[in-house]
Amino acid sequence: MDNETKLKQLIAEAAKAIGIDIKPEEVVIDHSKDASHGDYSTNVAMRYAKALHKAPRDIANELSAELTKLDDSLIEKIEIAGPGFINFFLKHASLTSLIKKILEEGKNYGKGAQKPTKINVEFVSANPTGDLHLGHTRCAVVGDDICRLYEKAGYQVTREYYLNDCGNQIEHLGHSLRGRYHELFGEGLQLDEDDYHGEDLIQIAKSIKEEFGDKYLVDNQESHDFFIAYGIEKEFGKIKKDMADFGVRFDVLSKESDIRKGGAIEKTLEELKPFTYVQEGATFLKTSDFLDDKDRPVIKKDGCYTYFAPDIAYHYNKMSRGFDLLVDVLGSDHHGYIGRMKSALMMKGYSEKALEAEFVQVVRVYKDGVEVKMSKRTGKAITHRELVEEVGKDAVRYFFAERAASAHLDFNYNLATEQSSTNPVYYAQYAHARCASILELGKDFALDETASLLKEESEMSILKHLNDFPSMIESAAASRSPNKVAAYIHKLAELFHEFYSKCRVIDKENVALTASRLALIKSCKIVLENALDLLGVSAPDKM
């Protein structure tokens, strides 16, 4: 059992003795920011002051007496401070024993207990109508990191990409591609306002010309279908490659065309019949009976489905595969979407909590001092590929992981590319490389797994932080906050660099201390690597 759990149990037991009924898991303990406040602190005395009609410090004193009586091997010292905080100083051995655990568990250190919960995370899901841009990059980082966190925390995770391969957008893709193809044969470029003006389509048109010559200049159903199918294949191929190169993989690819097969939408709408009505020729779903502010159309006046109908069928499809939780990683401009989809799920009896959205704020990009607007019409945007090539995969991933997904973010493209060496990711990677370097130099020394000689403040700070790794994962996963991992990494790297500058590690005159410190460094290296891996960032031995 880890120190925190043990401490909570002790506090709960002591509390009971003085008439406070609290369960161990309800006990709130914090890590003390200031070392003079000990290793942990609890606020129970203040929390129950009113109920017991006593001064917080009096309760704290009583609790302290009880805790001392329980006489555990964990606590070295207890102090009462401020308005009624109880500060705990842990025994040395209870901290150093962690080293052995980390060395034994290695890559698995930090992994939570296997949980039965099955989670589906759908992210990116960009339409195959052009290159991924910087906004998708952020969604990819957030989605992938959430998956990594869930996995590490012990959940069963499925990464899913939903491919819109039907509908208006796709018609525009086919039309745009046809336009580019005709352009290659010397005709003027004819694109509609809503078509795709991105220049990537020129390359695809060229490959058609090379492969098929003028075969598809004729305007018939066959060529219409061809441009769409060819365009989707090429565009999605690029997306897949971009993501794979970025370290992002998907377990399941769901195509809208497959969702539509076998009358799934008709069946879905049939099931939803009690919640639908017809108005002015269109069919509406009564989402406002649940979590939406108005009802939404599912069938248009012209008899076509809106995007919403297949989306409902798709979400039912996901639920039918046995997931306990669906997470949709969406651009924040889609925040209106979640209420209606939750409503649709509730109509089928699913919990309001079966679906959660993770909204990723749009990135505002500045290049050469002016804002770069994403624009379908001009096709101008910073592409994902361009960004990764100029800044590097690790730096990009870390940059976006550092910020909470909900944070509005201003991105200075010039700064990011010119000063990429100042990206904090190198601070962490350098710490890892230093660990590797020292371990290599000290490879002839045996490691002391008891780490019994560690006593410097900088050493104990590292130990405490290493100890926090599992609980950090637990809370970061629960709140879907990869930025907490980045903060953790930065802190660990900082503590290590500080220790490194203060303490000589390899000392032939003091083999015992060397053995303890090498064990500490090995632990540091393991946790740095595990933590960086949670963000999909590499941990190089040399830089």
Add this chain to the structure above:
RNA sequence: GCGCCCGUAGCUCAACUGGAUAGAGUACCAGACUACGAAUCUGGGGGUUGCGGGUUCGAGUCCCUCCGGGCGCGCCA
């Protein structure tokens, strides 16, 4: 007008979900390599957390009024 997100150091962002003296990076200033990697370390200035109320032992965090910004509010997806 209604709804969602947000407003914290010059700039970009944190703050363990209500805790102790609000922290990092960057930029700026001053120091530190004849022993393990200076992509590092040490120190410094920089804040009325947009404004004003409220809740309580305690508020950047929760509630309300304003101010300012972004995004939604389509039989587009």
